[in-house]
Amino acid sequence: MNKIHDYLAETTGLSPDILAKIILSMGIILFLYLLKILMLRIVWRQTKSAKTRYQWKRSLSFIFPFLGLVLVGSVWVQAFRQFGAFLGLFSAGLAIALKEPLTNLAGWFFIVFRHPFIVGDRIQIGKHAGDVIDIRLFQFTILEIGNWVEADQSTGRIIHLPNGKVFTEPQINYSTGFNYIWNEMPIRVTFESNWEKAKSILQSIINQHAENIDRAAEREIFEASKSFMIHYTHLTPYVYTSIKEFGVQLTIRYLCNPRKRRGTENEIWQDILTQFRTHSDIQFAYPTTRFYTRGEGNTGQ
Structure with a gap:
């Protein structure tokens, strides 16, 4: 030897x-x-x-x-x-x-000890949004949502982001603290429709879908208030009324789990289409163009 x-x-x-x-x-x-x-x-x-x-x-x-x-x-x-x-x-x-690698290493320490997000959280940092699937010394990885896919569903792409971005980009966390988001669905009916009846139907539909969420959200807000200044006076869903260019807009506002946003919209829209179909005095509004012909006073739409 x-x-x-x-x-x-x-x-x-x-x-x-x-x-x-x-x-x-x-x-x-x-x-x-x-x-x-x-x-x-x-x-x-x-x-x-x-x-x-x-x-x-x-x-x-x-x-x-x-x-x-x-x-x-x-x-x-x-x-x-x-x-x-x-x-x-x-x-x-x-x-x-090695300024950038050292910044990323400092970012890792910030993520590990400050916990702006953990593996499993749904976040948005800068223009990128997704579910955190890995955190390493120099980068963290998210499974992308959104982009060309609607309603925050997964695109299937994996994005690797340097840890240093936690110092330069705002971080939006869908999961930590209060695990619900407010979602809105605008529905437009014509001016000639019975909008009061339509609003009542929409309120009834959304109340059924949000029946269990309100109680769960109240418990989560109470827990989140121990760490964050989160306070909501009303958690119940509501339908707001406004006037738009070609009709009356009834906007449904309700709480939902961020990972179930598209699923809840799908169920609510199916109930709306089924209910409105049975009422002849409620019609969906959409952009139209009206043409007038001279001479005989006939109009076409």
């Missing part, structure tokens, strides 16, 4: 002490890598839960690099003391050259 050590020292030109530290450092890294693989294999055999597997993999991905840094650093601590001034200048230059 000593002969191999001496041969490497002679071949590389490094001092025996430095070479020993390099070999020991490589041994530590290899040992930790094999230990991580072994632990993950044990977890994979013990459980089939994707969530449990992900949590173990994520935790070990943080623990082992940190442990490796501490152990390897302890090997080189004496050498660091000898080259303190050089390392000071080197680290300053390195900080300037």
Whole structure:
């Protein structure tokens, strides 16, 4: 073994002490890598839960690099003391050259300890929105929603975003604190329609769909108020009336789970179409053009 050590020292030109530290450092890294693989294999055999597997993999991905840094650093601590001034200048230059990675690393610390979002949350950061599916040292990953797909449903695309964006972009969290959003559905009927009856029908429909949400939302608001200044006087759904260019607009406003927005709209619209079909005095409004002919006083629409 000593002969191999001496041969490497002679071949590389490094001092025996430095070479020993390099070999020991490589041994530590290899040992930790094999230990991580072994632990993950044990977890994979013990459980089939994707969530449990992900949590173990994520935790070990943080623990082992940190442990490796501490152990390897302890090997080189004496050498660091000898080259303190050089390392000071080197680290300053390195900080300037690696500004973006260091910002992303600081962003990771902010995400982990401040918890603006966690894995599983639905968020929007800048122009990107989606469900958080992974958080790593330098980037986090979301499963995109929206874009060309309506009603906040998944597009199937995965977007990797640098952690540093938490310092430069506003973050919108659909899930943390209050797990409901206000959704609005505008319905327009003609001026000639019985809009009072239409409004009554819409109110009845939305009351049926929001029957259970109000109670759940009240409990969540109470819990969220412990951490945030959230206060709503009324949580019950309501139908608002306004006048638009070609009819009376009745706007339904109600609470819904952000992941179920399209599903609730689908059910509500089906009930509206079914109910309005049975009332001849209620007609949907839409843009029309009216033409007049001269001479005989006939009109066409």
